[in-house]
């Protein structure tokens with residue numbers, strides 16, 4: 001049996017010899033598809049050799065050459081098919097590895113939020129006073145000069161009215177000036193105007209001062225105001241109430257003392273100090289409601305007496321938890337805040 005076509009057949013033999021190595025190098029189905037096209041596709045040497053078969057005049061020779069071409073094509077195709085199934089298996093297992101979900105891994109716990117220490121301090125202190133029979137009220141942060149100062153018997157010349165201390169929003173006529181309240185005390189006057197005695201109320205809220213931020217100051221902080229007005233209220237009631245609060249909040253063996261002080265809206269006035277961590281520390285301002293305030297709000301100063309107090313919430317939290325720098329509470333550093341859940 002004679003095989004002719006000379007050069008084209010030599011090229012096919014070379015193609016067959018090189019095929020195993022070339023096919024082995026195809027690492028993906030896409031590479032293999034391209035290679036298949038080169039080796040046995042319509043523009044491949046095999047296809048052109050087939051097209052040249054007609055030039056062979058001798059029938060037996062043409063048959064033998066055609067058979068040889070088919071033989072080569074079949075061998076190459078078989079190698080490609082074998083490689084294809086290997087590559088498919090490899091690609092599949094790689095995909096499985098990449099997509100793998102390990103159902104035995106423990107789940108990721110969602111992070112649970114919590115109240116900020118300042119808020120939980122407010123909640124806890126409000127709860128203590130509610131336990132003593134007080135109701136809770138809140139008031140506006142943008143306040144008039146009248147409620148923030150005048151109704152509280154704070155004279156027009158008082159330094160706290162100055163712009164160096166108070167943040168003004170709107171300069172109107174004398175009593176129409178709008179400012180950011182510098183304390184929660186204006187709610188004493190607002191509440192008494194709207195409620196007849198007996199009055200037992202606490203007012204938590206945000207207050208504002210023209211202070212730069214440092215270890216003990218912030219332009220925004222929180223206070224809690226307290227007011228008790230009834231017939232026959234004495235300084236003894238004030239001391240007993242606030243001592244009871246201190247024991248509930250700081251611990252049952254907490255000692256307190258009252259040091260005379262001055263506030264225009266109370267007379268007499270005092271600071272309450274508590275003994276913690278081996279030292280006396282100022283906790284809050286308080287006093288017997290000045291009859292001048294009763295006059296402003298229409299309470300009968302002959303019939304009623306009362307006491308009031310105001311305390312900083314950040315300060316309460318700092319004293320209780322031994323926090324030296326107020327900024328610790330304002331930085332929103334979760335590593336710190338999470339310690340006070």
Ligand code: DAH
Nearest residue numbers: 183266285286287308309310
């Ligand atoms: N308002 C005062 C302040 O911000 C605190 C205060 C003192 C409130 C005495 C009172 C009080 O009710 O009786 O410094």
